[in-house]
Amino acid sequence: MDKEHRKPKATTIRDVAHAANVSPAAVSRYLSNQLQLPVPTKSRIDAAIEALNYVPNAMARRLSLNSSETIGFITSDIVNSFFALIASAAEEAASRAGYSLTILNSRNDIDRELQFLSRIDDRQFDGVLLLTNHVDDGRLRTKINANRRVVLLDEDVPGAVAPRLFAENQTGADLATAHLIEHGHKRIAYVGGPRGLLSGEERLKGFRQAHAKALLDVDERLVFSGPYDERVAYDSFRQLWAGGEPPTAIFSGGDLLALGIMQAARDMHLRIPRDFSLVSFDDIPHAALFDPPLTTVRQSTQDFGQRGVGLLLDLINHEVHAPDTLRIPVSLMVRGSVAAPPRSHRTVHDGGAGKAQHIGAQKVEGV
Amino acid sequence: MDKEHRKPKATTIRDVAHAANVSPAAVSRYLSNQLQLPVPTKSRIDAAIEALNYVPNAMARRLSLNSSETIGFITSDIVNSFFALIASAAEEAASRAGYSLTILNSRNDIDRELQFLSRIDDRQFDGVLLLTNHVDDGRLRTKINANRRVVLLDEDVPGAVAPRLFAENQTGADLATAHLIEHGHKRIAYVGGPRGLLSGEERLKGFRQAHAKALLDVDERLVFSGPYDERVAYDSFRQLWAGGEPPTAIFSGGDLLALGIMQAARDMHLRIPRDFSLVSFDDIPHAALFDPPLTTVRQSTQDFGQRGVGLLLDLINHEVHAPDTLRIPVSLMVRGSVAAPPRSHRTVHDGGAGKAQHIGAQKVEGV
DNA sequence: CTGAAAGCGCTTACAG
DNA sequence: CTGAAAGCGCTTACAG
Numbered sequence: 001m002d003k004e005h006r007k008p009k010a011t012t013i014r015d016v017a018h019a020a021n022v023s024p025a026a027v028s029r030y031l032s033n034q035l036q037l038p039v040p041t042k043s044r045i046d047a048a049i050e051a052l053n054y055v056p057n058a059m060a061r062r063l064s065l066n067s068s069e070t071i072g073f074i075t076s077d078i079v080n081s082f083f084a085l086i087a088s089a090a091e092e093a094a095s096r097a098g099y100s101l102t103i104l105n106s107r108n109d110i111d112r113e114l115q116f117l118s119r120i121d122d123r124q125f126d127g128v129l130l131l132t133n134h135v136d137d138g139r140l141r142t143k144i145n146a147n148r149r150v151v152l153l154d155e156d157v158p159g160a161v162a163p164r165l166f167a168e169n170q171t172g173a174d175l176a177t178a179h180l181i182e183h184g185h186k187r188i189a190y191v192g193g194p195r196g197l198l199s200g201e202e203r204l205k206g207f208r209q210a211h212a213k214a215l216l217d218v219d220e221r222l223v224f225s226g227p228y229d230e231r232v233a234y235d236s237f238r239q240l241w242a243g244g245e246p247p248t249a250i251f252s253g254g255d256l257l258a259l260g261i262m263q264a265a266r267d268m269h270l271r272i273p274r275d276f277s278l279v280s281f282d283d284i285p286h287a288a289l290f291d292p293p294l295t296t297v298r299q300s301t302q303d304f305g306q307r308g309v310g311l312l313l314d315l316i317n318h319e320v321h322a323p324d325t326l327r328i329p330v331s332l333m334v335r336g337s338v339a340a341p342p343r344s345h346r347t348v349h350d351g352g353a354g355k356a357q358h359i360g361a362q363k364v365e366g367v
Numbered sequence: 368m369d370k371e372h373r374k375p376k377a378t379t380i381r382d383v384a385h386a387a388n389v390s391p392a393a394v395s396r397y398l399s400n401q402l403q404l405p406v407p408t409k410s411r412i413d414a415a416i417e418a419l420n421y422v423p424n425a426m427a428r429r430l431s432l433n434s435s436e437t438i439g440f441i442t443s444d445i446v447n448s449f450f451a452l453i454a455s456a457a458e459e460a461a462s463r464a465g466y467s468l469t470i471l472n473s474r475n476d477i478d479r480e481l482q483f484l485s486r487i488d489d490r491q492f493d494g495v496l497l498l499t500n501h502v503d504d505g506r507l508r509t510k511i512n513a514n515r516r517v518v519l520l521d522e523d524v525p526g527a528v529a530p531r532l533f534a535e536n537q538t539g540a541d542l543a544t545a546h547l548i549e550h551g552h553k554r555i556a557y558v559g560g561p562r563g564l565l566s567g568e569e570r571l572k573g574f575r576q577a578h579a580k581a582l583l584d585v586d587e588r589l590v591f592s593g594p595y596d597e598r599v600a601y602d603s604f605r606q607l608w609a610g611g612e613p614p615t616a617i618f619s620g621g622d623l624l625a626l627g628i629m630q631a632a633r634d635m636h637l638r639i640p641r642d643f644s645l646v647s648f649d650d651i652p653h654a655a656l657f658d659p660p661l662t663t664v665r666q667s668t669q670d671f672g673q674r675g676v677g678l679l680l681d682l683i684n685h686e687v688h689a690p691d692t693l694r695i696p697v698s699l700m701v702r703g704s705v706a707a708p709p710r711s712h713r714t715v716h717d718g719g720a721g722k723a724q725h726i727g728a729q730k731v732e733g734v
Numbered sequence: 735c736t737g738a739a740a741g742c743g744c745t746t747a748c749a750g
Numbered sequence: 751c752t753g754a755a756a757g758c759g760c761t762t763a764c765a766g
Contacts, residue, residue, distance in 0.1 A: 291658025
């Protein structure tokens with residue numbers, strides 16, 4: 001259009017000040033509510049802003065304030081709706097506090113995680129919410145301790161100096177396993193996350209704890225730990241069924257793993273819960289619509305996102321709390337994937353064999 | 368720790384220049400590969416950077432370059448894994464081009480969309496990928512035309528001057544409906560997106576087109592258009608079954624709607640595909656694991672994200688293309704939610720009544 | 735080719 | 751209380 005001005009310079013605070021016959025400082029202070037002005041002056045400024053279509057330049061403000069007004073959210077997989085829900089809750093909380101939230105998809109790759117954490121160093125982020133999903137080799141710890149503007153969510157980085165927010169993993173696993181035991185299962189397999197990773201360790205601990213409370217032994221040949229990967233769970237299941245005596249129930253350390261198990265069962269023409277029962281962890285959306293509706297341990301993604309942002313903003317503003325690890329409560333969502341063991345004559349409490357209790361799942365609160 | 372310096376000033380390009388005995392300009396040019404330096408000078412600079420632990424300040428660079436190096440991704444619901452997959456692909460493409468991607472969750476609220484679009488004005492974003500999911504009242508159009516750094520993905524904003532990237536909606540709907548007709552269905556319901564919204568209109572058109580090609584009439588009492596809301600689909604289903612003669616099959620305009628339909632069917636103790644068949648649109652992850660495995664139209668989320676970013680970067684760099692609307696191809700993923708109509712003696716082509724073809728779903732390419 | 739200097743558009747300590 | 755001026759830390763047109 002206008003060939004005359006090659007770059008139609010953006011209107012700045014100077015332009016507004018000039019038009020309103022005040023100083024740039026006055027406009028700046030007025031806009032940030034640090035100055036009570038006489039009404040006529042106010043209106044002149046407002047009119048100038050309106051007329052010149054003035055919008056403050058965020059990059060200039062950020063350079064000046066030495067704050068990017070942005071926080072990073074690093075997750076292993078944004079497509080996993082459990083993580084997406086946390087991200088969504090975090091974005092809302094951040095937005096309310098005047099911060100943008102940038103979601104970074106690490107694909108569980110430590111090099112990408114480190115690269116993303118470096119964006120704190122170049123001032124792209126004021127801080128970062130880190131949801132890692134693998135065992136640290138020490139590099140994450142070092143990186144975090146170098147800048148100290150990180151909050152650990154969902155999984156731990158041992159040795160890192162950072163606020164932490166985790167689920168009640170052990171309690172949840174105990175709850176889930178006890179639920180199976182109550183239905184008469186004695187031969188229960190564990191298909192869970194990696195050894196050395198917080199959720200994997202703690203959920204396995206809960207699994208053992210429930211057995212101990214029921215005076216039951218854990219058959220170590222039925223314990224499978226591995227990455228949170230659908231295919232790995234798929235393979236674990238096939239191994240379980242390849243051996244002599246398969247279990248009558250499985251506690252799976254994550255809904256993604258449960259999905260792999262369900263797929264494998266389907267491929268082997270096994271029905272859940274007729275041929276075996278299944279309880280899982282996470283409660284991803286639509287878990288109630290799977291075949292069968294999945295009984296699983298729920299953790300509040302809202303809590304994760306909201307409280308995580310709170311912790312990070314406190315850290316950024318140097319309002320440091322006691323460095324305790326905070327925990328998100330859990331509850332068991334009872335749906336249709338658990339029944340009595342096959343070929344068992346033991347009395348069951350509910351009539352839940354074939355029929356799913358899908359709507360308004362019965363909720364068993366965690367401790 | 369150090370009480371002496373209240374603010375331990377970050378090291379700047381000046382510090383590096385000083386330590387390496389060159390000018391800041393030389394360092395800047397060296398770092399951006401605009402300058403070939405003698406090896407000894409290079410090493411001195413590298414050593415200084417290393418020793419001082421120098422990281423360029425991104426906010427300063429951005430102010431100077433008048434570019435935020437960031438693009439926005441506005442979606443109605445990041446928890447919907449279909450959108451999350453597009454976001455993920457877009458993030459990868461943006462990252463490869465040196466851009467950050469910020470995901471914004473609009474919750475399909477136009478005020479939030481407008482607010483997010485304003486971040487172009489204050490220089491937070493160099494441009495925006497907009498995935499809206501409702502009919503515009505004119506405000507989106509006005510806003511987009513005011514800054515012209517927006518690419519429209521998945522849904523249209525009529526009248527907006529912007530590059531567009533949409534799915535082959537009509538072809539996909541035709542494919543899906545024809546699939547039902549081939550299985551002997553004549554009484555097919557449509558439960559789809561809103562009238563006036565691109566996907567809703569075009570998919571309905573494809574639904575009608577398939578009928579016309581088969582010389583079948585569409586029963587208008589079986590056509591339900593509404594927002595992409597699980598509960599709305601739930602209610603539509605109940606209405607369909609409340610009337611006299613329910614359909615023998617449903618084409619649903621989105622997997623989220625299909626989920627609502629499946630939930631309603633389950634609550635009414637109806638089995639799919641025994642009691643009615645269902646085909647849908649989107650192919651969200653794990654669609655194969657639902658009960659039944661969902662036959663649905665697939666669109667490549669990878670294409671959406673990648674090509675969308677490409678279009679936006681071209682726009683930002685003023686490498687404008689012809690303003691054509693680009694289309695993403697579709698294909699039908701045949702799984703287990705379609706069978707012959709109930710009480711029908713018509714011969715069916717595949718044996719697909721009860722048994723699901725879940726693994727490696729048969730793929731029928733779109734035109 | 736190289737460096738001193740101006741400029742990006744804000745904010746705020748400082749002086750009047 | 752108010753404004754002139756310095757400063758945030760880069761990039762780059764300009765002069766030498």
